[in-house]
Amino acid sequence: xxxxxxxxxxxxxxxxxxxxxxxxxxxxxxxxxxxxxxxxxxxxxxxxxxxxxxxxxxxxxxxxxxxxxxxxxxxxxxxxxxxxxxxxxxxxxxxxxxxxxxxxxxxxxxxxxx
Amino acid sequence: xxxxxxxxxxxxxxxxxxxxxxxxxxxxxxxxxxxxxxxxxxxxxxxxxxxxxxxxxxxxxxxxxxxxxxxxxxxxxxxxxxxxxxxxxxxxxxxxxxxxxxxxxxxxxxxxxxxxxxxxxxxxxxxxxxxxxxxxxxxxxxxxxxxxxxxxxxxxxxxxxxxxxxxxxxxxxxxxxxxxxxxxxxxxxx
Numbered sequence: 001x002x003x004x005x006x007x008x009x010x011x012x013x014x015x016x017x018x019x020x021x022x023x024x025x026x027x028x029x030x031x032x033x034x035x036x037x038x039x040x041x042x043x044x045x046x047x048x049x050x051x052x053x054x055x056x057x058x059x060x061x062x063x064x065x066x067x068x069x070x071x072x073x074x075x076x077x078x079x080x081x082x083x084x085x086x087x088x089x090x091x092x093x094x095x096x097x098x099x100x101x102x103x104x105x106x107x108x109x110x111x112x113x114x
Numbered sequence: 115x116x117x118x119x120x121x122x123x124x125x126x127x128x129x130x131x132x133x134x135x136x137x138x139x140x141x142x143x144x145x146x147x148x149x150x151x152x153x154x155x156x157x158x159x160x161x162x163x164x165x166x167x168x169x170x171x172x173x174x175x176x177x178x179x180x181x182x183x184x185x186x187x188x189x190x191x192x193x194x195x196x197x198x199x200x201x202x203x204x205x206x207x208x209x210x211x212x213x214x215x216x217x218x219x220x221x222x223x224x225x226x227x228x229x230x231x232x233x234x235x236x237x238x239x240x241x242x243x244x245x246x247x248x249x250x251x252x253x254x255x256x257x258x259x260x261x262x263x264x265x266x267x268x269x270x271x272x273x274x275x276x277x278x279x280x281x282x283x284x285x286x287x288x289x290x291x292x293x294x295x296x297x298x299x300x301x302x303x304x
Contacts, residue, residue: 026191060187064195067268070259074257075260093184
């Protein structure tokens with residue numbers, strides 16, 4: 001599972017159960033994020049016991065993207081059987097400021113600053 | 115008629131220097147223009163950090179540059195996305211974003227037209243932000259969005275600026291028979 005263009009690269013490695021997001025995601029509203037949200041949902045459909053979300057190379061995410069990411073975290077929380085680790089970088093200001101909000105949506109989510 | 119809300123500030127009249135970008139809201143299709151928001155936001159961020167030179171005399175500037183670049187890029191992009199989403203598509207009134215840099219503060223001024231019939235809804239939303247616990251509102255909005263797949267506007271841009279970037283935001287509506295213009299101002303401590 002992979003989506004790639006000149007601005008961003010999103011992929012899923014089923015061996016390590018890791019979703020990797022790189023680049024800058026500034027798409028226009030929920031509609032334009034549909035393919036990405038579908039990729040996330042397909043990952044959840046494979047019933048992994050753990051999902052690692054690696055965003056250390058995601059330089060930018062707009063508020064529509066934060067919405068899509070938060071929706072996914074809520075879906076994972078609702079599954080109840082899936083653990084989630086989010087890997088962020090303190091060097092990237094939006095992550096430093098906004099990633100903590102994901103823990104408020106899913107308190108068992110592990111936030112790792114790498 | 116003029117109405118102001120929140121921490122609205124007027125543009126300084128005797129400013130020595132500022133940067134302003136202006137563009138017509140209906141010059142090219144919105145999908146193409148959307149990408150320009152990111153490019154403009156990055157340009158504004160790069161311009162602002164040039165005032166924090168990387169020299170051995172100012173070693174703390176390296177971290178500060180990264181921080182300022184990130185916050186200007188995020189806030190400018192969100193403001194321009196909002197201006198583009200809510201501009202009156204029939205109006206030729208340009209969207210503009212102006213940045214003002216001070217020693218410990220950055221100010222943003224974004225001006226755009228608004229559809230007449232959406233003014234009341236917009237002002238209700240502003241009142242809701244001003245009278246609520248914005249941390250609670252943010253979480254409620256996310257839970258609400260998760261239940262409503264078809265809601266294309268996340269309603270998170272202003273809330274993330276207030277909660278995560280400690281932004282002070284204000285609005286001025288200038289309403290005439292012909293058009294409604296809104297100026298959104300954002301103040302960030304740096």
